[in-house]
Amino acid sequence: MAVGAVLDDLAAKAPPFAATALVAGLLLCFVFLRGLSHKQRNTGLPPVPTVPGLPIIGNLLQMKEKKPHKTFTRWAETYGPIYSIKTGAETVVVLNSAEVAKEAMVTRFSSISTRKLSNALEILTANRTMVATSDYSDFHKMVKRYILTSVLGANAQKRHRSHRDAMVETVCRQIHDQVSGSPGEAVNFRAIFENELFGLALKQAIGVDMKSIYVEELRSTFSKKDIHRILVIDFMNSCLEVDWRDFFPYLKWIPNNSLENKIRQVTFRRKVLMSALIREQKKRIASGEELNCYLNYLLSEAKTLTEDQIAILVWEAIIETSDTTLVTSEWALYELAKSPKRQDRLYQEMKNICGLERITEEQLPHLPYLGAIFHETLRKHNPAPLVPIRYAHEDTQLGGYFIPKGSQIAINIYGCNMDKKQWENPEEWIPERFLNDKYDPADLYKTMAFGAGKRVCAGSLQAMLIACIMIGRMVQEFEWKLREGEEADVDTVGFTTHKLHPLQAILKPRRSE
Numbered sequence: 001m002a003v004g005a006v007l008d009d010l011a012a013k014a015p016p017f018a019a020t021a022l023v024a025g026l027l028l029c030f031v032f033l034r035g036l037s038h039k040q041r042n043t044g045l046p047p048v049p050t051v052p053g054l055p056i057i058g059n060l061l062q063m064k065e066k067k068p069h070k071t072f073t074r075w076a077e078t079y080g081p082i083y084s085i086k087t088g089a090e091t092v093v094v095l096n097s098a099e100v101a102k103e104a105m106v107t108r109f110s111s112i113s114t115r116k117l118s119n120a121l122e123i124l125t126a127n128r129t130m131v132a133t134s135d136y137s138d139f140h141k142m143v144k145r146y147i148l149t150s151v152l153g154a155n156a157q158k159r160h161r162s163h164r165d166a167m168v169e170t171v172c173r174q175i176h177d178q179v180s181g182s183p184g185e186a187v188n189f190r191a192i193f194e195n196e197l198f199g200l201a202l203k204q205a206i207g208v209d210m211k212s213i214y215v216e217e218l219r220s221t222f223s224k225k226d227i228h229r230i231l232v233i234d235f236m237n238s239c240l241e242v243d244w245r246d247f248f249p250y251l252k253w254i255p256n257n258s259l260e261n262k263i264r265q266v267t268f269r270r271k272v273l274m275s276a277l278i279r280e281q282k283k284r285i286a287s288g289e290e291l292n293c294y295l296n297y298l299l300s301e302a303k304t305l306t307e308d309q310i311a312i313l314v315w316e317a318i319i320e321t322s323d324t325t326l327v328t329s330e331w332a333l334y335e336l337a338k339s340p341k342r343q344d345r346l347y348q349e350m351k352n353i354c355g356l357e358r359i360t361e362e363q364l365p366h367l368p369y370l371g372a373i374f375h376e377t378l379r380k381h382n383p384a385p386l387v388p389i390r391y392a393h394e395d396t397q398l399g400g401y402f403i404p405k406g407s408q409i410a411i412n413i414y415g416c417n418m419d420k421k422q423w424e425n426p427e428e429w430i431p432e433r434f435l436n437d438k439y440d441p442a443d444l445y446k447t448m449a450f451g452a453g454k455r456v457c458a459g460s461l462q463a464m465l466i467a468c469i470m471i472g473r474m475v476q477e478f479e480w481k482l483r484e485g486e487e488a489d490v491d492t493v494g495f496t497t498h499k500l501h502p503l504q505a506i507l508k509p510r511r512s513e
């Protein structure tokens with residue numbers, strides 16, 4: 001429903017005199033409290049610069065472009081690295097430089113540790129049960145420890161190594177088959193990698209790569225493709241659902257049934273599918289089969305969690321493994337396919353270190369150019385351009401400005417990585433910039449791509465291992481060239497920055513399988 005229609009509806013429901021008196025009373029209280037709170041809060045710090053907008057709706061109309069990170073970055077050129085906007089009744093402070101972003105994520109973390117979720121995300125994440133969406137609390141610390149110990153930490157990643165190695169071999173084999181079956185035809189790398197990466201996610205999370213499952217509640221058998229759609233794609237698309245009540249919380253009492261029903265349906269299908277997957281794995285575990293997976297770990301170690309909480313946490317590990325690493329690998333291969341010189345440089349680097357052998361994870365520290373390609377891809381094509389919104393739960397300060405309690409904080413990582421003061425020619429993909437002495441090759445956090453501080457991404461090691469090996473192997477095996485007309489195809493789509501159209505590249509094997 002449009003905002004105007006909502007306001008008309010409200011006016012029609014209230015008797016005119018009562019409504020006028022009520023509005024006047026509320027306005028007086030508001031003016032009085034505002035004055036009072038200003039005096040109470042006056043810290044001597046100036047308020048953040050604001051982007052001018054319209055009454056009631058604020059800057060909403062100026063954000064029609066579906067990529068707010070780009071709009072925010074453009075505004076930073078006029079209003080500076082920190083400014084505030086109004087999205088309806090909400091004040092959002094937007095941070096666009098590494099300096100203020102780090103201040104928010106590290107120095108002022110204690111005042112800005114709480115997530116602000118949209119109505120859709122509250123439902124989709126089962127009231128913040130995921131590590132990534134929970135508020136910073138004992139629960140968050142406990143579940144972050146669980147996912148690191150069982151899946152994402154360095155030791156856990158060693159235990160899951162065979163799954164990663166097997167996945168890379170399967171992807172290579174499938175691409176070789178396709179290239180030899182239809183030489184000269186463009187290959188859709190995403191279609192192949194997406195399926196195998198999802199298989200890896202399932203192995204880490206529930207112990208097996210499921211080919212299909214029967215779900216009693218839906219009286220249907222679902223293929224692996226269906227499972228991927230329900231667990232990953234439907235969720236990602238639903239994250240983008242905009243509920244106008246997010247911008248006008250005081251109107252939350254007005255139902256928005258069509259949106260809520262849609263979201264609840266996505267949540268229901270995920271719930272029953274996850275239950276079916278977990279039931280199946282419990283049978284395996286009961287039959288004595290040893291499964292090194294997150295589900296097994298949570299069932300035996302996380303005694304205080306409910307079954308529903310375990311299902312959400314296991315699903316979280318699946319969805320997070322399946323998406324952002326795919327986005328990064330595809331963009332890196334797009335850039336390399338566009339740049340034969342850089343592709344050749346990477347090939348030579350690997351030849352020097354690996355000889356005729358296939359690249360291994362142990363060799364990664366000796367392949368600085370491959371590392372630079374990974375970091376430059378994260379910088380330019382960051383899969384998570386905006387950190388999930390936080391809000392200041394007490395008065396605080398950022399960049400020398402006063403930030404009142406209740407402000408939402410949008411950390412624009414894309415903006416930080418496009419900041420002309422920090423990066424020379426930020427629009428260009430130049431991996432060589434990371435070969436500079438000022439960067440420690442082992443540092444995973446050369447850009448803000450993984451966030452920072454206590455809520456830094458838990459999956460950065462896994463993302464680096466999978467993406468670097470996948471990029472390296474693809475270049476060891478094939479010469480990559482973009483299909484004609486692909487050069488300008490740089491648009492993105494989705495909650496993470498998926499390439500709008502899958503990369504289509506012509507591949508020439510460098511050696512036979």
Ligand code: HEM
Binds near residue numbers: 321386459
């Ligand atoms: C290139 C790939 C990835 C990028 C760019 C990325 C980026 C991010 C960012 C920006 C955050 C938010 C940090 C914050 O709120 O301060 C985050 C959080 C998180 N990420 Fe990643 N991520 C990636 C891959 C992964 C993978 C593969 C996993 C797991 C399988 C993962 C698991 C998580 C978790 C659990 C959190 C929540 C951490 C917390 O709230 O304490 N990420 N990630």
